[in-house]
Amino acid sequence: MSLTLEKTNVEAQAMQAKKASKKLSLLTTEEKNQALNVLADTLEEKYQDILTANEKDLVRGKEKGFDEAFMDRLSLSKQRIEDFANGLREVAKLEDPTDQTVSSWTLDNGLDVAKVTVPLGVIGMIYEARPNVTVDATGLALKSGNSIILKGGSNAITTNKVIVDVIHSALEKTKIPSEAVQFINTTDRAATQQLFTMKDHVDVLIPRGGGALINAVVNNATVPVLETGVGNCHIYIDKEADTEKALNILINAKTDRPAVCNAAETVIVHKKWLNENKDAFVKALKDHSVAIHGDENIQKIISETILANEEDWANEYLSLDIAVKLVEDLDEAIDHIEKYGTKHSEAIITEDKEVAEVFMKLVDAAALYHNASTRFTDGGALGFGAEIGISTQKLHARGPMGLPALTTVKFMMIGNGQTR
Amino acid sequence: MSLTLEKTNVEAQAMQAKKASKKLSLLTTEEKNQALNVLADTLEEKYQDILTANEKDLVRGKEKGFDEAFMDRLSLSKQRIEDFANGLREVAKLEDPTDQTVSSWTLDNGLDVAKVTVPLGVIGMIYEARPNVTVDATGLALKSGNSIILKGGSNAITTNKVIVDVIHSALEKTKIPSEAVQFINTTDRAATQQLFTMKDHVDVLIPRGGGALINAVVNNATVPVLETGVGNCHIYIDKEADTEKALNILINAKTDRPAVCNAAETVIVHKKWLNENKDAFVKALKDHSVAIHGDENIQKIISETILANEEDWANEYLSLDIAVKLVEDLDEAIDHIEKYGTKHSEAIITEDKEVAEVFMKLVDAAALYHNASTRFTDGGALGFGAEIGISTQKLHARGPMGLPALTTVKFMMIGNGQTR
Incomplete structure (x- = not known):
């Protein structure tokens, strides 16, 4: 029963994200940057809500006996939230990776050809109990014109939920539809599994975390994966x-x-x-x-x-x-x-x-x-600015992945009746 | 029994291809171009051997009652072999897609950073009964410094085998190791299945053919796939x-x-x-x-x-x-x-x-x-020259894929003791 319910929810969320990505792809760079700045301000204004939620995850983490490094990554402070906000402001300043003409030429018959960068569409982000990824990945996705579906580690779920609530309330004040940011608010693994195979609605999955998490995504996904960073x-x-x-x-x-x-x-x-x-x-x-x-x-x-x-x-x-x-x-x-x-x-x-x-x-x-x-x-x-992860694969993007890794290209041909 | 034997063979072939790809990556553009021209000449010299083999596939195809379009794609002539050879000579003239500096800069601490194109390594090419793909894909793979494992349609296997024999005899006269071109000489599907999951030895699979072939690869492969061309x-x-x-x-x-x-x-x-x-x-x-x-x-x-x-x-x-x-x-x-x-x-x-x-x-x-x-x-x-297929996916390469789609990048950092 609950599995069927979850199924409907995640699919509905992915469809909303896809629809929002279309609206997002029509926004100007200025509209996206302005939204990121509003988002930064709102996170700072509502820091107390986030810290209150974080406290609950920390108490539960302590009960579960997690080690110091884990608790350190999970733990937020007013300063860390200001760092998140400043990170978003930095992303706002980076060059827009979309709508860039990679190359263009005209054929002998007069057909104009241009290879232009465009957003990927919908990004599925799967990560561990690190609330900073919730903010960082959202900022990079929105700047590059993509919707994002966030599935964070269950031990940070209370914190992440409130962060996403804050993001949604901020986006209401901007041109970016709040449906562009979706949060999978469950610890049910079946929900994550659905994301793995939702090829019609999700364009890429980015796992970020340890080897077990990355392998689970690579081995089970039919949606293309941008594999990140185990480093031996x-x-x-x-x-x-x-x-x-x-x-x-x-x-x-x-x-x-x-x-x-x-x-x-x-x-x-x-x-x-x-x-x-x-x-x-x-x-x-x-x-x-x-x-x-x-x-x-x-x-x-x-x-x-x-x-x-x-x-x-x-x-x-x-x-x-x-x-x-x-x-x-x-x-x-x-x-x-x-x-x-x-x-x-x-x-x-x-x-x-x-x-x-x-x-x-x-x-x-x-x-x-x-x-x-x-x-x-x-x-x-290396001086790229924010990264969404470090790719250890060979296709699409390799090494630290900045904003350009979140785009693809379209060939745009403009003619006046050319046939072959 | 036969399955175990095949398993060993395909894996051994893939390992040979990987080893050869290392040697290939050290060759100069001139050495690769010269090899392609030798390959072209040898195909023309030995056209009669290829036509004799092709006749066997054509007789079998007729017995099986294949339609005219199918027989047309399978059928070779002296002229078509000359076209293949000229195709290789054209590829020799194209710009080498490897060892190109995409971008480079120096950090404040003096560390030189360069993002440089390199071959993918080993390409697995899976295609239907079209002998032209055997030659075209080999030319594009070698020019871009990659080894290739060829698995063509079983109805062209006699023709393909002889074409690959000719390629091997030609490569003996060049700097390219003949192990860089591997041919899976069996109609056993288990052999193809092995290719799909040989992540340690094969860097990418490129299926080229109808929807059924492409879906079989996409759904069963753990090796990354460059999906090509169903066009509705x-x-x-x-x-x-x-x-x-x-x-x-x-x-x-x-x-x-x-x-x-x-x-x-x-x-x-x-x-x-x-x-x-x-x-x-x-x-x-x-x-x-x-x-x-x-x-x-x-x-x-x-x-x-x-x-x-x-x-x-x-x-x-x-x-x-x-x-x-x-x-x-x-x-x-x-x-x-x-x-x-x-x-x-x-x-x-x-x-x-x-x-x-x-x-x-x-x-x-x-x-x-x-x-x-x-x-x-x-x-x-569109004026790119030869293509290895048309990508309908968003990651890595989209649209017609020429030589650059067969490369990846490395970040090359040269320092004098820099630490962080």
Whole structure:
């Protein structure tokens, strides 16, 4: 019974979103920007409503015994809400990615051809208990002329519901139809499953969160998916690596924010370099409280090594742990990354430019680094402005996805009776 | 037993293709172009081997009683093989889509960032009994630095096998490893099914053929798919349409090549225009032997109408038949296209520019036409050169897909020790 009811609701919401996306596609850049600014102001005005709702999610989270990192992501404050509002104001300032002529030409018969960017239509956003995604994703979707259907983690549902209520009340004062933002207000998994296959009404799904969430979407969806960000990132220290650069980059990539997707999880070390730099290498990791995991080869060289198994190579630690892999040459390093990498961010540290070029050509990933930290794979750090996620797939968009990733193109042909 | 054997074979082929793609990605444009020219010459030299194999497929096709159109697509001649070779020489002349810097900039900390096009890797091409696709797709894949796995229709398997043998013998004389072109030499469907899920070795699947083939791939693949070309295309004749333009375009779009995807399948006619132009409209269609299908409203106006059902609106005829839909206004026309269109090519015929603009903005399709025939949706006709198919999806590539659709990007960052 309840399943049938949910079914009707989610489908009705998706149809409303589709209808609203048509209206949205006819708005001017100014009308969209103005709406984002109204939205920002309204979030700040109603911050107390949001904090009250957030308190309920926090109490429930505490009862469930979630860890500190989880509670930290869930927890809002007046300052964080002001940050959300300022984020929306920044998005308002970014260039409108739609209605841009990518290329245009005229055929010999006089037919004018233009390839023009247009919104995707309806975006289904599936994410974990991070209320900031509710605001950020809405801002990016609306700016790019898309409707959005929000399905956030159930542990933030009270907070998200109130945020979306605030968004709806704000949109009433703007040209953007409030139906352009839909919130799936249930913890029933069946509702999410419906989103996965609603090809007629939803143009793309964007999962954002851990590997389990992303795989659930990729494996069950018939709606196209923009796969985001599991990052099992490697730092390869070549035999010609500069010691100081290598250690600085390694420590930064591992310890700056261990829980994010662009943090390093394995360091691949050339045998020759490790022989020459073993003590400094071990000291740097120890000084930063990083636990070393490795196979028997590494155990022979570094006594404090925890024995690694297949899991250590294949998965993200997202903690102050690192897997150390010893290699004889570049090919062995590339093969290891090919086998275990997630096509996110991979770095080589070397003073040999030719070796770096081969590494960057042959390693298949969204972002390749020569003598720099993998931590730069981020829309903000690379200077794009806000991102909707980091794509680790090859089609449509790769790496940090800003506003252009939320558009597609149309070929627009204007003639005066041309036939073939 | 045989299934296990096949499984091993296809996976081994895909792994060879992946390995070859790495070598291919390091070749220069000149090395690739030279290889394509050698390939072209070798096809012409060995045309007799190909024709002998083709004769076997033709005899079997005749026994199976395939229709004329099918036999025509399957049938080769010395001239057609020369056309294939010239097609390859044209691809050699096109700009290399890889290693192009889409954008580049330097961060304040001195880190150089470049977004550069790179090959996708391994393309799985699944198509019907059209030997031209074997050559065309191979040329486009190799030029863009990709390996290709070919799975053609079983009724052309003898021809395709010999074409691929010729390709392999030609590649032996070039820098391109012959493992870059793999041919699935079986009619066992299980082999194709394996391709669908080989995410580790195959980067994209491109189905090219009828709706059944395309749906089989889209519904069963976990490898990303570039969906191509079912075209249920509409011509909307607005109340402000010029009679001569409308009829010329309608007849061209319907009758020039009725079996192709950019042919018109339904004409949507504004009531006012039909009232004023009924006789000329019916005469034009009759003169070109086009059968009229329509609902009761159309039957009342045009006596020779065959009663249409849901199938008539939803499917391609690919023959000299057209469905006629009567509407009261633009919105009704747009709603009909939204409901039955396949997002391929849609045209409006009107002298009212504002109405045309609204139509082109609101109708969701790869190609929109104002006062021109839908027949122009084609890489050759639009001036791109060869195409690998026409995308009717929104992500990655939309409309005719030329060489750039076979690439992705990498972010390449070069630093001197930058950390975050």
